[in-house]
Amino acid sequence: MSKFWSDVVHKLTPYVPGEQPKLDNLVKLNTNENPYGPSPKVLQALKLEASESLRLYPDPNSDALKAAIASTYQLQKENVFVGNGSDEVLAHVFQALLKHSRPLLFPDITYSFYPVYCGLYDIEYQTVPLSDDFTIRVEDYDQPNGGIVLPNPNAPTGIPLPLAKIEQLLQMNKHSVVVVDEAYVDFGTESAVGLIQHYPNLLVVHTLSKARSLAGLRVGYALGSAELIEALTRVKDSFNSYPVDRFASAGAIAAMQDSVYFQDTCRKVVATREALMAELASLDFEVLPSGANFIFAKHQTLGGEEITAMLRQKNIIVRHFKAPSRIAPYLRITIGTDAQSVLLVKALREILSQP
Amino acid sequence: MSKFWSDVVHKLTPYVPGEQPKLDNLVKLNTNENPYGPSPKVLQALKLEASESLRLYPDPNSDALKAAIASTYQLQKENVFVGNGSDEVLAHVFQALLKHSRPLLFPDITYSFYPVYCGLYDIEYQTVPLSDDFTIRVEDYDQPNGGIVLPNPNAPTGIPLPLAKIEQLLQMNKHSVVVVDEAYVDFGTESAVGLIQHYPNLLVVHTLSKARSLAGLRVGYALGSAELIEALTRVKDSFNSYPVDRFASAGAIAAMQDSVYFQDTCRKVVATREALMAELASLDFEVLPSGANFIFAKHQTLGGEEITAMLRQKNIIVRHFKAPSRIAPYLRITIGTDAQSVLLVKALREILSQP
Numbered sequence: 001m002s003k004f005w006s007d008v009v010h011k012l013t014p015y016v017p018g019e020q021p022k023l024d025n026l027v028k029l030n031t032n033e034n035p036y037g038p039s040p041k042v043l044q045a046l047k048l049e050a051s052e053s054l055r056l057y058p059d060p061n062s063d064a065l066k067a068a069i070a071s072t073y074q075l076q077k078e079n080v081f082v083g084n085g086s087d088e089v090l091a092h093v094f095q096a097l098l099k100h101s102r103p104l105l106f107p108d109i110t111y112s113f114y115p116v117y118c119g120l121y122d123i124e125y126q127t128v129p130l131s132d133d134f135t136i137r138v139e140d141y142d143q144p145n146g147g148i149v150l151p152n153p154n155a156p157t158g159i160p161l162p163l164a165k166i167e168q169l170l171q172m173n174k175h176s177v178v179v180v181d182e183a184y185v186d187f188g189t190e191s192a193v194g195l196i197q198h199y200p201n202l203l204v205v206h207t208l209s210k211a212r213s214l215a216g217l218r219v220g221y222a223l224g225s226a227e228l229i230e231a232l233t234r235v236k237d238s239f240n241s242y243p244v245d246r247f248a249s250a251g252a253i254a255a256m257q258d259s260v261y262f263q264d265t266c267r268k269v270v271a272t273r274e275a276l277m278a279e280l281a282s283l284d285f286e287v288l289p290s291g292a293n294f295i296f297a298k299h300q301t302l303g304g305e306e307i308t309a310m311l312r313q314k315n316i317i318v319r320h321f322k323a324p325s326r327i328a329p330y331l332r333i334t335i336g337t338d339a340q341s342v343l344l345v346k347a348l349r350e351i352l353s354q355p
Numbered sequence: 356m357s358k359f360w361s362d363v364v365h366k367l368t369p370y371v372p373g374e375q376p377k378l379d380n381l382v383k384l385n386t387n388e389n390p391y392g393p394s395p396k397v398l399q400a401l402k403l404e405a406s407e408s409l410r411l412y413p414d415p416n417s418d419a420l421k422a423a424i425a426s427t428y429q430l431q432k433e434n435v436f437v438g439n440g441s442d443e444v445l446a447h448v449f450q451a452l453l454k455h456s457r458p459l460l461f462p463d464i465t466y467s468f469y470p471v472y473c474g475l476y477d478i479e480y481q482t483v484p485l486s487d488d489f490t491i492r493v494e495d496y497d498q499p500n501g502g503i504v505l506p507n508p509n510a511p512t513g514i515p516l517p518l519a520k521i522e523q524l525l526q527m528n529k530h531s532v533v534v535v536d537e538a539y540v541d542f543g544t545e546s547a548v549g550l551i552q553h554y555p556n557l558l559v560v561h562t563l564s565k566a567r568s569l570a571g572l573r574v575g576y577a578l579g580s581a582e583l584i585e586a587l588t589r590v591k592d593s594f595n596s597y598p599v600d601r602f603a604s605a606g607a608i609a610a611m612q613d614s615v616y617f618q619d620t621c622r623k624v625v626a627t628r629e630a631l632m633a634e635l636a637s638l639d640f641e642v643l644p645s646g647a648n649f650i651f652a653k654h655q656t657l658g659g660e661e662i663t664a665m666l667r668q669k670n671i672i673v674r675h676f677k678a679p680s681r682i683a684p685y686l687r688i689t690i691g692t693d694a695q696s697v698l699l700v701k702a703l704r705e706i707l708s709q710p
Contacts, residue, residue, distance in 0.1 A: 002586065008451075022414075037406070038407075046602075054569055055389045055390070055568040057571060058570075058573075097361060176359070213409065231361070234364050237369030243573070
């Protein structure tokens, strides 16, 4: 605490990301990174950027990147906003579109950055409990609100919401913004992007950190009506003219264009997930349905914190959330390679067979 | 205007950066980029980053980069904050340290992003007029305030303020934060970094976009007491966990470490500046003193907007500010190579010799 700090700083409870350990030889299944590296075409494009032209600013509007993204989804450039990772995009979304006199609604168990953004921008919010099976019940959002934000699939459960449910949510909520945070959508969840042309209040947020294997490059984007995108652009241009650097732009363009590599890696991750879910079930884990590149699982007898600590001793990192208490028994496990699944299952077998 | 927008968006007047034209063959002297590319060691470090490890998040705390910066200035890691360009750093500074019940003070003619940040974060501010010769009079800041921010050298004038004046400002203002925005300091202005150990309320902001030739990479940093840095970190961790990507980090570390290349390019830019100033004086320009990699100059008879337009027809871009009216007669000219100076002077001669 300090007299030099603005008031808001005293009240902040910052988001705590999963550990990024500086040790090698860890089986790192804690921050939902892709086990496969980016497309070779991406690496080639990135190498070309290491040049004299770095002395020049990037395009402040990221027009080429917006065009590549728009073309991927048959949208116009005016429907695309890009930023320095989807966390930055979400920050601008909260400030530009979700601060109103009525409270913002989001699930009580969800991406834990949402209440942090509300603290940063002094946004009133209300959480809506998930049902007993951890699914989002869209009927519960039929109440006065200043906006709705939810991940699909949800975090940290991984449970996908069918597209019909998203459309139902949009139907009953035409007067405020609905943000669908699709960070993990490419691993088997239905995307709401196709609904953008019908619902001017729908904003869909994507990242290149997961399915496009570019967590180290920091690129995310939002898709929506020109009306919503304009608000984000105004805030961005009042915050940082050039958030997307030359590498981020070049790498992201190449990644959006290599759809074959993208689909192939997504398919491999999904196959590994299905196999791992079966293995874990055979070890007495209850695993929630997943449309993501991670699973949320609890053991019948051993606690989540306990298993996490024991795996760590075996150089395997998964993520555990202490709060809320309803999810404390669970582990969130990122889907790695098949070889990493074998190591994980072997370690779990050893842990569970201990007296 | 839209019912979906948060109130703040309706009121924003975003910053407009200098043009980043997509044409080649322009003599681009409008956004204060370095005419020399980054150090070869930087390019080498960047090439190595184009690898499979891009699938992994960068270090959220940028510890290695902070260590490299701290070591450059004989400071501790706790005295360093890093971000996605100094514009992002400044945005966090305004939100974290400059929003108080008393108004923030800054010069009436200065970096035009400052009032934009105030709009974004609803910060009350008051501008302090420059004196008739465009210098900052620190005595004029001896009034109740919620913080002070000024560039040194100032923008867009380029006029440096002596270190003794900065210390005088700190002496008479111990109860609020003084931000010295030293984006251009390495081109011949005295830095206030050495005062950090004596003044816990001093924050110095630097960028790698100018003297380190890395505008395309987006890295900036703030130096100050651990107390001030902690406020920035809290805001950053409530906004975006990973603002500095793997390329930005690796390139910036290499740039901070190659002091020989850095000093050499700064020296060349300063020599070109001095020669250009003499040439412009001989063409009846009045040129303000500059401690930056740009100069601010007005012609005795021809107007600033007119010359800017005529240079543009000759494929030379400089920057012109229409407001406030006191600076409307001026051109802001980035220092390029000696060869670019020759082209500029030749073009000006042609323009001025027209009937």
